[in-house]
Structure formats: structure tokens, C-alpha cells
Amino acid sequence: MSQLLSPMGPKNDIVGHIFDIQAYSVHDGPGCRTLVFLRGCPLRCEWCANPEGLEIRNRNLYRVTKCINRKYGCERCIEACPHQAITVCPDGEIPLNIDWSKCQKCTTLECTKVCLVEAMIPCGRDITVAELMRILNRDRHFWAGNGGVTFSGGEPMVQKEFLLAALKACQEVYIHTAIETSGHLPTETYLEVMKHVDFAFNDVKHMDPVKHKAKTGVSNELILKNIAALANSNWPGRLVLRSPVIEDFNDTEENMLAIADFMHKIGLTEFNLLPFHRLGDSKWKQCGMEYPYSFYEATPPEIMEKLQKILLGQGINCYIGSETPF
Ligand code: SF4
Ligand code: SF4
Structure with missing residues (x-):
């Protein structure tokens, strides 16, 4: 066992619910990083790129x-499901009709155990802090100088106990820690977690609380309060605010000026604008959900540049897409 593993203890037995771990990311914090996607999110953004991570349960x-099914008449998942959630759909594009309301309550996922071709798959698994640390200690050999781990989601702070234990274990063995957060958590949780984070991306999707709620399901008030509290604390980390650019929602001069005004008031200087993309489209279908943004185009470069110019004009260091300097 590597000497860099954290000492074993009760905290290392804490279980987290994740839906992916990706190595070799170079856009989610300094250097080369391992991304850990935690399940569960308090927001319901209509453009979400990771809808499979919205709920904390495995699915x-x-x-x-x-x-x-159509090619060979396979009905293995239908036979395996104890809740009769699947039926054959002889007409139409999709061979199987799934009653997702039954799947929502299912804990055994029998259907995923019998599919031979990975058409019905489980999404999510449980992992202990000790197991995660074994993966990170393996990956650290590929990070080079300034890499580390980035916790993403979902909203990683939803699983506060696991996240805090993992962050502390990382700090014990000198692993650089980053987070991608919505900031929509109780302020106490947010500030406590951030104490163990070196770098953070925090989303600000709209400055208007009513518009924010209309498209994400929650107001922005708590998010802005938390960001201000962090900025006014003695936190030694680096905070970059960011937002996807969503057509007919937040892509206005008025919103950019409000962002700049907010940042000036609390002394923040960095903002990352992310172009909208439709990569989440197929995942919404796999989850049995309709994607409200399936007909929206990727944000044109000229819109990105126009919005960037507004923020730059207000003295904000604004980066587009993956251009955030680390
Ligand atoms: S998740 Fe559960 S309820 Fe849904 S199809 Fe599979 S076995 Fe049936
Ligand atoms: S999802 Fe898998 S098990 Fe179910 S019918 Fe299709 S191929 Fe067969």
C-alpha cells in the first residue's frame, strides 16, 4: 500500500454516491486532473448536461x-424486471416502453444485470473514501506538477459528509482540491466545505432571482449570499464565477452588467463564460426525459465575444470556454 494513502479510520468508511470518475481532465482546475462526479443536485437547470446525476439514487x-430487441427479439430485461416496468413497443422509434415512475422507486435494478449488450445499464455506484483515495493516489502519477482532484456533479456539496471526508483525506496527502458547485447550499455547509478547497468554479446563471428560479427551479439569493460570504472571508483559495450562456435567458447586456456590479461589490475579478452545447441531449433520452433544449443551437462565437467584451469593459477578467488560465 502506498505510503501516501491516508491512515485508515472511520471517516474512510464513509460512502459516497458517484456517477462517474474521469481521469486526464485539463479544463476543470489547474493541470491534469481526476474528475469525480457526485450524484444529487438541488437545481433543475433545463439545459443540464449531466441529467443522469440529478438524483442521489443509483438508476x-x-x-x-x-x-x-427488434433485431433478435431479446426480452431479457422485461423478464427480469420484478415491477413489470417494461413492455415491448412494436411501433415507433423506440423498441421498449419503460414506465420510469416505477424505475424511480426501484433499488435493485434487475434489468441492468441481464442485458447482454449494455443497452440497459446501471448509472452510479457507491464508493468509500478509502476506495476513492486509492484511485486518486494511483492517478496522481499522471497529474504532473500542479494537477489534482476536482469534485463535480450533480452538486458535490449535497453529499457533505462524504465530500468533507474525501477533501480532508486529499489534504492529508497533499492532493490539490477543486470543486465545481452551484453554490446552492446552506451557508454553513458551503463555507465549511470551501475551507478544504484550493480552487472553485461557482455558477451564477442569472442575476435576476425570478428568472433564475424559472429556469433552474431555485432562486439565486442563497447562491449570491454564499459567494459574497466566501469572498468576504479569509479563504485563501481562488474563486472563478461562471455561467453557461443560454439563449433567451442570460445572454443579455443587462445580465452581464449586473454580474460585473455584483463582483465589484464583493471584490471578485474572474468570470468564465461557457458556450451552450447540446451534448446532454442523448443522456436526457437515456433517462427517459424530454430535453427542453434539444432544438437550441450551440452559442455562436460572436455572441460569446460580445458578452466577454461587456465584462472586460467592466474590468472583469472574462474567459470563454476552456480559456480560464490556471
Ligand atoms: S430499474 Fe427496476 S423497475 Fe425499472 S426496469 Fe429495471 S428492474 Fe424494472
Ligand atoms: S435493453 Fe438489453 S435486455 Fe432489454 S431488450 Fe434491449 S438488449 Fe434486451
């Missing part, structure tokens, strides 16, 4: 293009 995904 099933149905990948239509891999399903061989």
Missing part, C-alpha cells in the same frame, strides 16, 4: 441504439 439508463 438505470436505456441506450436505444444498442438495444437488440
Whole structure:
């Protein structure tokens, strides 16, 4: 066992619910990083790129293009499901009809255990802090000088106990820690977690609380309060605010000026504008959900540059896409 592993203890037995771990990320904090995606999110952004991580429970995904029901008459998942949630759909594009309301209450995911072609797959797994640390200590050999771990989601702070234990274990063995957060958590939780974070991206999706609520399900008041509290604390880390650019929602001069005004008041200087993309489209289908943004185009470069110019004009260091300097 590596000497860099944290000492074993009760905190290392804490279980987290994750839906992915990705190595070799170079856009989610300094250097080369390992991304850990935690399940569960208090927001419901209509453009979400990771809808499979919205709920904290492990779930099933149905990948239509891999399903061989039509080709070979396979009905293995139908037979395995104890809740009769799946039926054959002889007409239409999709071979199986799934009653997702039944799947929502299912804990055993029997259907995913019998599919031979990974058309019905489990999404999410449980992991202990000790297991995660073994993965990170393995990956650290590929990070080079300034890499580390980035916790993303979902909203990683939803699993506060696991996240705090993992962050502390990372700090014990000198692993650089980063987080991608919505900031929509009780202020106490937010500030406590941030004490163990070296770098943070915090989303500010709209400055108007009513518009924010209309598209994300929650007001921005708590988010702005938390960001201000962090900025006014003695936190030694680096905070970059950011937002996806969503057409007909937050892509206005008025919103950019309000962001700049907010940042000036609390002494923050860095903002990252992310172009909208439709990469989440297929995942919404796999979750059995309709994607409200399936007909929206990727944000044109000229819109990105126009919004960037507004923020730059207000003295904010504004970066587009993956251009945030680390
Ligand atoms: S997740 Fe559960 S309820 Fe849904 S199809 Fe699979 S076994 Fe049936
Ligand atoms: S078991 Fe897999 S391949 Fe067979 S019908 Fe179900 S999803 Fe399709």
C-alpha cells in the first residue's frame, strides 16, 4: 500500500454516491486532473448536461441504439424486471416502453444485470473514501506538477459528509482540491466545505432571482449570499464565477452588467463564460426525459465575444470556454 494513502479510520468508511470518475481532465482546475462526479443536485437547470446525476439514487439508463430487441427479439430485461416496468413497443422509434415512475422507486435494478449488450445499464455506484483515495493516489502519477482532484456533479456539496471526508483525506496527502458547485447550499455547509478547497468554479446563471428560479427551479439569493460570504472571508483559495450562456435567458447586456456590479461589490475579478452545447441531449433520452433544449443551437462565437467584451469593459477578467488560465 502506498505510503501516501491516508491512515485508515472511520471517516474512510464513509460512502459516497458517484456517477462517474474521469481521469486526464485539463479544463476543470489547474493541470491534469481526476474528475469525480457526485450524484444529487438541488437545481433543475433545463439545459443540464449531466441529467443522469440529478438524483442521489443509483438508476438505470436505456441506450436505444444498442438495444437488440427488434433485431433478435431479446426480452431479457422485461423478464427480469420484478415491477413489470417494461413492455415491448412494436411501433415507433423506440423498441421498449419503460414506465420510469416505477424505475424511480426501484433499488435493485434487475434489468441492468441481464442485458447482454449494455443497452440497459446501471448509472452510479457507491464508493468509500478509502476506495476513492486509492484511485486518486494511483492517478496522481499522471497529474504532473500542479494537477489534482476536482469534485463535480450533480452538486458535490449535497453529499457533505462524504465530500468533507474525501477533501480532508486529499489534504492529508497533499492532493490539490477543486470543486465545481452551484453554490446552492446552506451557508454553513458551503463555507465549511470551501475551507478544504484550493480552487472553485461557482455558477451564477442569472442575476435576476425570478428568472433564475424559472429556469433552474431555485432562486439565486442563497447562491449570491454564499459567494459574497466566501469572498468576504479569509479563504485563501481562488474563486472563478461562471455561467453557461443560454439563449433567451442570460445572454443579455443587462445580465452581464449586473454580474460585473455584483463582483465589484464583493471584490471578485474572474468570470468564465461557457458556450451552450447540446451534448446532454442523448443522456436526457437515456433517462427517459424530454430535453427542453434539444432544438437550441450551440452559442455562436460572436455572441460569446460580445458578452466577454461587456465584462472586460467592466474590468472583469472574462474567459470563454476552456480559456480560464490556471
Ligand atoms: S430499474 Fe427496476 S423497475 Fe425499472 S426496469 Fe429495471 S428492474 Fe424494472
Ligand atoms: S435486455 Fe438489453 S438488449 Fe434486451 S431488450 Fe432489454 S435493453 Fe434491449
